[in-house]
Amino acid sequence: MIVIENMYKIYKIGDIEVKALNNVSLTIEDREFVAIVGPSGSGKSTLMNMIGCLDVPTSGKYYIDGQEVSKMSDRALADMRNRKIGFIFQQFNLLPKLTAEENVQLPMIYRGVPAGERHRLALEALDRVGLSDRTHHKPKELSGGQQQRVAIARALVGKPSILLADEPTGALDSKSGAEVMNMMQQLHKEGHTIILITHDNHIAEQAPRIVRIQDGEISYDSKGGGN
Amino acid sequence: MIVIENMYKIYKIGDIEVKALNNVSLTIEDREFVAIVGPSGSGKSTLMNMIGCLDVPTSGKYYIDGQEVSKMSDRALADMRNRKIGFIFQQFNLLPKLTAEENVQLPMIYRGVPAGERHRLALEALDRVGLSDRTHHKPKELSGGQQQRVAIARALVGKPSILLADEPTGALDSKSGAEVMNMMQQLHKEGHTIILITHDNHIAEQAPRIVRIQDGEISYDSKGGGN
């Protein structure tokens, strides 16, 4: 369970303050499938970085499963991130020197999965995203959409209890995009929490719950009948 | 005028050969607005790199305005690239240490535009893409869609005679995406050649001519009534 209370994220560039998150409060129960929608620059990725404990808010409280994140040790944080959370980053964040397969294996190494099983699961995941003939390619030897699909395989392979997906279909044609959405629906059926960031209403509508963000504020939440 | 004859681009990974372009022939007249559509991995970005003289084909001929590109000196190539062609890259390719404004100014420096005018035109272009309040931000201080809009401003500011745009709306919400398409329609009205790469049929349909690519081959060309 994710609980965010009165969260602010304020950036300073010179004298200018940018309120990327402006008093955001949000609760996401286990096993929910939520889409967070909003225009470019509205605060979606910033919110995801907070939820995924990749960055710290300027102020406000954040609890995962009852634990207050700001009070957790770095070690406990890293441990939780690696074990509980799967990330699909907006810019993929693949390691350039590793092949597709090696990139997909990465989270499993953190989780102590033995080599043989990592190899098997990685190939399976890459096959699911249609890349079994690209496993030895490095990121720069892959098309944009192929890189995105490697990032997706990497996030899904560990079946993380919380999946944070930031624009996971942005670089994909509609067919590949639909396949990815199916994978997420499947993961959700299996009881995982899915938080899907998108600027695309079409994609958002496939989630049971929609939260709209505008200029760093929640402007609508389909749960509890809107805001 | 762009003429491509029997072009191949073949990559080798270990023993495996990937035919990214497989006997592609294509002619694009001055002032045309062409959309090149195809699924992920079909060869769109590779084709754009050839057209933009950013990479060399494995075989085949390529003429720009009657000159055979393979016979041009590096200097002449670079000169033509900088002066004639504007690029919107799929992964933006902004310089990380430069601010948004400095990134937008870059092509104008190559073209010898004086500093004062560069500054004026850069601010104008950033305003057109809705980023006048982000001119001092570096790429990592911008959202994904904002980075894309900086890349767009950079390409459009010089009013290049040939605009090569690779998925220019991928990271944008529908409103920003529509604005970008308007800008391209405007540039086209003013007599520029627009080559728009996209996996999104919706975007492609806004171009007068559609060329479809599949597994490195042209499968359809709306000019000349299909293939």
Ligand SMILES: Nc1ncnc2c1ncn2[C@@H]1O[C@H](COP(=O)(O)OP(=O)(O)OP(=O)(O)O)[C@@H](O)[C@H]1O
């Ligand atoms: N490190 C930073 N420094 C300064 N401002 C920042 C920084 N990171 C983000 N911002 C600003 O915060 C706002 C929110 O950014 P964010 O990346 O969360 O938007 P987004 O909703 O993900 O947008 P997009 O759909 O374009 O990816 C933007 O206006 C951006 O310019």
Ligand SMILES: Nc1ncnc2c1ncn2[C@@H]1O[C@H](COP(=O)(O)OP(=O)(O)OP(=O)(O)O)[C@@H](O)[C@H]1O
């Ligand atoms: N440097 C490279 N080495 C090996 N293979 C490559 C290289 N660059 C591209 N490829 C392969 O060539 C094919 C075409 O790539 P390209 O980037 O042109 O596709 P695309 O149509 O732009 O795809 P997308 O819509 O996903 O961006 C892909 O299958 C890709 O794996």
Ligand SMILES: [Mg+2]
């Ligand atoms: Mg974002």
Ligand SMILES: [Mg+2]
């Ligand atoms: Mg591409």
